[in-house]
Amino acid sequence: xxxxxxxxxxxxxxxxxxxxxxxxxxxxxxxxxxxxxxxxxxxxxxxxxxxxxxxxxxxxxxxxxxxxxxxxxxxxxxxxxxxxxxxxxxxxxxxxxxxxxxxxxxxxxxxxxxxxxxxxxxxxxxxxxxxxxxxxxxxxxxxxxxxxxxxxxxxxxxxxxxxxxxxxxxxxxxxxxxxxxxxxxxxxxxxxxxxxxxxxxxxxxxxxxxxxxxxxxxxxxxxxxxxxxxxxxxxxxxxxxxxxxxxxxxxxxxxxxxxxxxxxxxxxxxxxxxxxxxxxxxxxxxxxxxxxxxxxxxxxxxxxxxxxxxxxxxxxxxxxxxxxxxxxxxxxxxxxxxxxxxxxxxxxxxxxxxxxxxxxxxxxxxxxxxxxxxxxxxxxxxxxxxxxxxxxxxxxxxxxxxxxxxxxxxxxxxxxxxxxxxxxxxxxxxxxxxxxxxxxxxxxxxxxxxxxxxxxxxxxxxxxxxxxxxxxxxxxxxxxxxxxxxxxxxxxxxxxxxxxxxxxxxxxxxxxxxxxxxxxxxxxxxxxxxxxxxxxxxxxxxxx
Amino acid sequence: xxxxxxxxxxxxxxxxxxxxxxxxxxxxxxxxxxxxxxxxxxxxxxxxxxxxxxxxxxxxxxxxxxxxxxxxxxxxxxxxxxxxxxxxxxxxxxxxxxxxxxxxxxxxxxxxxxxxxxxxxxxx
Numbered sequence: 205x206x207x208x209x210x211x212x213x214x215x216x217x218x219x220x221x222x223x224x225x226x227x228x229x230x231x232x233x234x235x236x237x238x239x240x241x242x243x244x245x246x247x248x249x250x251x252x253x254x255x256x257x258x259x260x261x262x263x264x265x266x267x268x269x270x271x272x273x274x275x276x277x278x279x280x281x282x283x284x285x286x287x288x289x290x291x292x293x294x295x296x297x298x299x300x301x302x303x304x305x306x307x308x309x310x311x312x313x314x315x316x317x318x319x320x321x322x323x324x325x326x327x328x329x330x331x332x333x334x335x336x337x338x339x340x341x342x343x344x345x346x347x348x349x350x351x352x353x354x355x356x357x358x359x360x361x362x363x364x365x366x367x368x369x370x371x372x373x374x375x376x377x378x379x380x381x382x383x384x385x386x387x388x389x390x391x392x393x394x395x396x397x398x399x400x401x402x403x404x405x406x407x408x409x410x411x412x413x414x415x416x417x418x419x420x421x422x423x424x425x426x427x428x429x430x431x432x433x434x435x436x437x438x439x440x441x442x443x444x445x446x447x448x449x450x451x452x453x454x455x456x457x458x459x460x461x462x463x464x465x466x467x468x469x470x471x472x473x474x475x476x477x478x479x480x481x482x483x484x485x486x487x488x489x490x491x492x493x494x495x496x497x498x499x500x501x502x503x504x505x506x507x508x509x510x511x512x513x514x515x516x517x518x519x520x521x522x523x524x525x526x527x528x529x530x531x532x533x534x535x536x537x538x539x540x541x542x543x544x545x546x547x548x549x550x551x552x553x554x555x556x557x558x559x560x561x562x563x564x565x566x567x568x569x570x571x572x573x574x575x576x577x578x579x580x581x582x583x584x585x586x587x588x589x590x591x592x593x594x595x596x597x598x599x600x601x602x603x604x605x606x607x608x609x610x611x612x613x614x615x616x617x618x619x620x621x622x623x624x625x626x627x628x629x630x631x632x633x634x635x636x637x638x639x640x641x642x643x644x645x646x647x648x649x650x651x652x653x654x655x656x657x658x659x660x661x662x663x664x665x666x667x668x669x670x671x672x673x674x675x676x677x678x679x680x681x682x683x684x685x686x687x688x689x690x691x692x693x694x695x696x697x698x699x700x701x702x703x704x705x706x707x708x709x710x711x712x713x714x715x716x717x718x719x720x721x722x723x724x725x726x727x728x729x730x731x732x733x734x735x736x737x738x739x740x741x742x743x744x745x746x747x748x
Numbered sequence: 749x750x751x752x753x754x755x756x757x758x759x760x761x762x763x764x765x766x767x768x769x770x771x772x773x774x775x776x777x778x779x780x781x782x783x784x785x786x787x788x789x790x791x792x793x794x795x796x797x798x799x800x801x802x803x804x805x806x807x808x809x810x811x812x813x814x815x816x817x818x819x820x821x822x823x824x825x826x827x828x829x830x831x832x833x834x835x836x837x838x839x840x841x842x843x844x845x846x847x848x849x850x851x852x853x854x855x856x857x858x859x860x861x862x863x864x865x866x867x868x869x870x871x872x
Contacts, residue, residue: 528828528850535851536763543770572851
């Protein structure tokens with residue numbers, strides 16, 4: 205969504221820019237082609253106008269009589285060649301169609317042109333410019349002929365033959381990029397000048413002849429191979445010719461391709477950058493939200509747990525109180541029976557009955573211990589604060605269990621040096637360690653390892669980690685491990701109060717206790733972590 | 749040497765008195781605060797073993813009233829509900845060592861009685 209908001213405008217703008225640039229560059233190509241066609245057409249048109257004017261000038265400058273003189277015609281031809289170039293021969297044809305004077309490399313004196321189409325055309329139109337043709341000369345050439353009417357009504361025609369080399373030179377001078385092609389065709393599509401790609405001179409071009417237009421036209425078309433071509437053409441006025449310039453679009457848009465690649469590269473890099481930044485920031489935000497959620501859930505869970513424990517504590521306290529009074533009565537009654545057997549001679553001393561009474565008293569004492577533990581769990585015992593050396597205290601506790609550890613070959617390591625002497629309740633702390641270490645011993649097999657590591661967490665807290673390589677605690681049981689009467693040692697003497705009392709004691713000391721157990725039963729270790737404040741403050745008791 | 753036992757549980761307090769008597773310690777017993785005050789008006793008791801939670805008047809208030817009658821009287825408190833608050837109050841009123849949680853072993857009670865009387869310079 206975030207990436208979309210950034211990417212959509214970028215892609216939209218890039219597409220618009222792409223289209224505008226493409227359209228602009230294509231327009232530029234067409235315009236350029238059009239300009240080249242127009243300029244070239246102007247040069248060719250000028251070429252014909254110049255030759256036609258020069259021929260006209262000859263007929264106006266020389267009367268018919270002089271033009272009939274071979275010597276004069278030779279002079280004129282020489283002057284034309286020197287002045288303009290491209291003239292091959294000159295001929296004067298009278299009104300009967302007979303060439304009465306001729307100068308040039310061929311034997312065309314007295315040739316009769318009457319009946320030929322070009323002659324009829326010039327007689328009718330006063331001017332004739334031929335297509336380029338081979339004729340019997342076998343050389344491409346063209347003819348310009350002008351009719352001149354004499355004062356007596358008669359007329360003659362001056363016919364000049366021109367070489368097409370200047371034509372070709374004119375087109376060759378065009379700098380056509382790559383595979384560009386410029387040529388002249390007649391209105392039937394016959395090539396009048398050689399083409400690079402569309403045929404030899406006097407062959408028909410492979411393209412269609414463009415429709416007549418009085419101005420320069422440019423259009424796009426596909427050739428036989430499917431190649432896109434840009435074709436510019438112009439009909440050259442007063443001649444039968446069309447100037448055609450053909451360019452391959454693919455080559456023309458090479459510069460556009462570069463721009464296009466730059467645009468696409470810009471777009472791709474921008475998209476990658478936006479995606480990377482968006483992904484990165486989104487991941488960061490999601491992680492923060494996830495962590496915050498996790499902390500919130502944990503806080504709720506802890507609050508619920510503390511609340512639950514408090515409720516259970518109140519319940520335990522109530523139950524213990526209600527049971528204590530009847531227990532006290534049973535205790536006193538059984539005690540009295542025992543006293544009677546012991547002190548009054550009137551009651552026969554019966555060892556069996558005395559044993560039974562002792563058994564009742566023993567059970568009552570056991571119940572009493574349970575109710576006291578319940579009351580302890582309810583945190584209703586006093587806290588007695590004094591300076592404690594943690595390492596010493598741990599060793600004291602281990603002293604109680606030394607025999608069992610030796611008997612079961614359990615290796616115990618303690619690392620708690622360098623810790624400050626801190627204030628807490630010695631008795632409760634001893635009970636905490638005793639409970640947890642007892643618990644660990646119960647979970648371990650012979651030859652197990654118990655590690656106790658204590659360290660200073662910060663200026664205010666120390667932490668103690670007690671880990672064993674025992675049978676571990678399944679994940680589903682970890683959630684309930686601090687609840688009263690939850691025991692995995694049911695039937696083995698466990699009351700299920702040990703860890704719940706420990707939990708209450710740690711809370712009493714202003715600390716926290718947590719447990720982690722790795723993996724499946726039988727393959728893992730359990731680690732209890734207790735965090736305690738270094739300074740408990742001046743208050744004697746602490747109630748949750 | 750006169751001892752008064754006060755507990756609303758008649759079964760408990762009567763049996764306790766009987767057991768003490770077997771051991772040669774004479775003790776009267778009552779099951780309410782009112783009865784205890786009435787007895788204290790008639791007899792001069794040296795020590796009272798009081799349950800903290802008795803109807804109408806609790807053990808602490810009863811102790812104060814009994815003390816008004818006999819300022820030298822010593823007290824031992826018993827409770828089935830070992831609350832932190834009770835412990836604090838009883839510790840102030842009688843001393844922390846004279847606070848017992850039910851069920852109480854007879855020998856423990858006798859030890860506490862002896863200790864209390866020793867403080868007041870008397871013997872059983």
